[in-house]
Amino acid sequence: MNANTTYEEQELVHLLKQKDDQAFSYLYDNYAGALYGVIKQIVTDVESGNDVLQEVFVSIWRKIDSYDASKGRLFTWMLNIARNAAIDKTRSKGYQQNLRQQPLLDDDMMHAAVRPGIDDYGLKKVLFKLKDEQRMLIDLSYYQGFTHEQIAKALSIPLGTVKTRIRSALTQLRTLLS
Amino acid sequence: MNLKEYISSGIIESYVLGIATEAEREEFEAMCKQHPEVVQARNNFELSLENRLLQDAVPPPMQLKEKLQATFTNTDTATANYNEEVVETPVRRLSVWKIMAAASILLLAGTAFWAFSLNNKYREAQKANESLKQQLTQSSAALAEVQRASQTLQNPALKTATLQGTENAPGSFANIYWDTTSKDVYLLVNNMPKPATNKQYQLWALIEGKPIDLGVIDEKVWQQKLLIKMKNVPNAQAFAITLEREGGSPTPEGSMYVKGEL
Numbered sequence: 001m002n003a004n005t006t007y008e009e010q011e012l013v014h015l016l017k018q019k020d021d022q023a024f025s026y027l028y029d030n031y032a033g034a035l036y037g038v039i040k041q042i043v044t045d046v047e048s049g050n051d052v053l054q055e056v057f058v059s060i061w062r063k064i065d066s067y068d069a070s071k072g073r074l075f076t077w078m079l080n081i082a083r084n085a086a087i088d089k090t091r092s093k094g095y096q097q098n099l100r101q102q103p104l105l106d107d108d109m110m111h112a113a114v115r116p117g118i119d120d121y122g123l124k125k126v127l128f129k130l131k132d133e134q135r136m137l138i139d140l141s142y143y144q145g146f147t148h149e150q151i152a153k154a155l156s157i158p159l160g161t162v163k164t165r166i167r168s169a170l171t172q173l174r175t176l177l178s
Numbered sequence: 179m180n181l182k183e184y185i186s187s188g189i190i191e192s193y194v195l196g197i198a199t200e201a202e203r204e205e206f207e208a209m210c211k212q213h214p215e216v217v218q219a220r221n222n223f224e225l226s227l228e229n230r231l232l233q234d235a236v237p238p239p240m241q242l243k244e245k246l247q248a249t250f251t252n253t254d255t256a257t258a259n260y261n262e263e264v265v266e267t268p269v270r271r272l273s274v275w276k277i278m279a280a281a282s283i284l285l286l287a288g289t290a291f292w293a294f295s296l297n298n299k300y301r302e303a304q305k306a307n308e309s310l311k312q313q314l315t316q317s318s319a320a321l322a323e324v325q326r327a328s329q330t331l332q333n334p335a336l337k338t339a340t341l342q343g344t345e346n347a348p349g350s351f352a353n354i355y356w357d358t359t360s361k362d363v364y365l366l367v368n369n370m371p372k373p374a375t376n377k378q379y380q381l382w383a384l385i386e387g388k389p390i391d392l393g394v395i396d397e398k399v400w401q402q403k404l405l406i407k408m409k410n411v412p413n414a415q416a417f418a419i420t421l422e423r424e425g426g427s428p429t430p431e432g433s434m435y436v437k438g439e440l
Contacts, residue, residue: 028243033235034228040236053238057246071207072194072220075228080196121234123227141197148199166197167188174191177226 013074016064028057031075035082037122042086042143043095052089056082087145126176134169141166184209185219194223335359339417341436347371350436354381354417361410363392370435373397373421380422382430383414394426395419415440 007015007026015023035056040049059081067077089095123142127135140146140154148166152159192198193206209216335358343350347370355364365381373379381392392408399406418437420430 025243025247028246031232032243033237034231036238037231037234037236050239050242053242054246054249058249061250070210073224073228075231076194076224079227079231083196121236122231125234126230142195167192170188170191170195171186174188174223174226177230178222 009074010069013064013067013069017067019061019064024061027060031078032057034075035078038079039082039086041122041124042083043089045098048089048095049086052082052085056085059085083142084145087143090144126173129176130169130172134165134172137162137166138169138173181213181215185216190216190220190223194220194227337440339438339440341417341419341438343436344434346433347435352419352436352438354438354440355405356411356414356440361412363408363411363414365395365406365408367395367406370419376424377421377432378424378426379419379435380426380430380432381408382418382420383411384416384418385413386415389418389430390414391426391428392417394422 007023012023012027016027032053036049036053039052039056043049043052056078060078063081067074071077127138130138137151140151141148146154148159148162152162155162189198189202189206193203198206206216210220337356337358339354339356341350341352341354350370351368352370353366353368355366356362357364363381363383370379378397379395381395382389383392384390390411392411395406395408416437416439418430418434420434421432422430423432
């Protein structure tokens with residue numbers, strides 16, 4: 001098949017569900033970079049990032065049957081797999097042992113989203129345009145995988161406040177992305 | 179609920195980004211089924227997110243793709259090896275590792291088609307591996323003990339005493355090694371009769387005929403005839419072992435079985 005073949009999403013999904021190797025190769029060629037970019041912003045070391053990317057594509061292959069097009073685009077589905085896998089990796093024993101332990105309640109939390117070289121692209125770049133407080137909440141919930149409850153507890157603010165602030169941050173995000 | 183309000187509430191972004199709660203997700207999916215406007219808004223956000231991330235893609239290292247493809251093609255060969263090995267006795271060490279290796283490759287490739295039967299066979303291999311690990315641990319412990327014993331015996335500061343059997347136990351025989359620097363006392367039970375169940379041997383150091391308790395002798399360790407570390411003693415002229423009640427006694431009350439001087 002022509003290397004320049006582009007697939008319509010529906011067609012691509014159909015082929016993937018049939019375990020078509022070329023479709024899968026196409027998927028990797030076109031989307032691995034986007035997923036890798038997000039993964040690297042969560043697991044900062046290269047080796048872990050590579051491991052996660054591999055795990056993610058294996059997961060995609062295995063779970064493609066569970067992808068439901070009525071619930072969203074293929075990329076969104078893959079992105080969530082990648083994000084969850086990356087967050088899980090940061091919580092793994094091996095990763096933790098390599099990392100200096102940082103307590104949840106930390107002054108650094110306010111600057112959690114700001115790390116050199118990691119923030120000047122993708123979603124994180126967009127987050128810079130948010131207020132500090134909003135950026136921190138998005139970082140805690142999206143990039144670090146904490147639930148609203150955990151965030152409320154850690155920051156000693158009411159759960160309702162956390163939800164409201166995240167929602168307003170997200171609404172702004174929408175505007176910033178479009 | 180006002181549809182417009184719902185759409186601009188941030189729920190869509192929350193859902194797409196995967197940070198909505200389960201309840202919120204269920205509600206959103208229901209809303210999607212009822213209102214095409216919600217689906218449209220969702221789709222728009224998804225596209226803008228996707229485009230941004232595609233734009234800022236970070237190319238992964240070249241070899242990752244090859245590695246990934248290799249993982250998938252290995253599935254067939256790995257399966258063949260795997261089935262073969264499981265039919266033979268899995269207790270041989272090499273087989274177990276082959277099974278484990280094949281199982282790991284398969285787990286990595288993880289095609290759902292094989293997942294179920296694989297899981298059972300993996301558990302079997304895992305059990306075999308566990309028992310081998312246990313044997314290894316026990317052997318290691320025994321080896322460490324022997325090494326420690328030989329180090330002790332080579333120590334120049336070591337003084338030895340041979341404890342000979344008394345009339346109560348003429349064939350009995352034990353050795354004491356006393357480190358004059360560290361004051362550690364080691365006992366080697368060469369030959370002594372097994373005590374009754376409610377009795378234990380106890381070691382004593384003797385200074386000017388006065389006995390000093392160096393501890394009771396652990397039956398299990400004694401049976402293996404390894405060097406047993408007893409209590410330290412700063413000074414000693416002789417050693418003796420008596421048979422006491424279980425748990426020992428502050429002063430020797432039972433019969434003496436072996437005795438010897440430094």
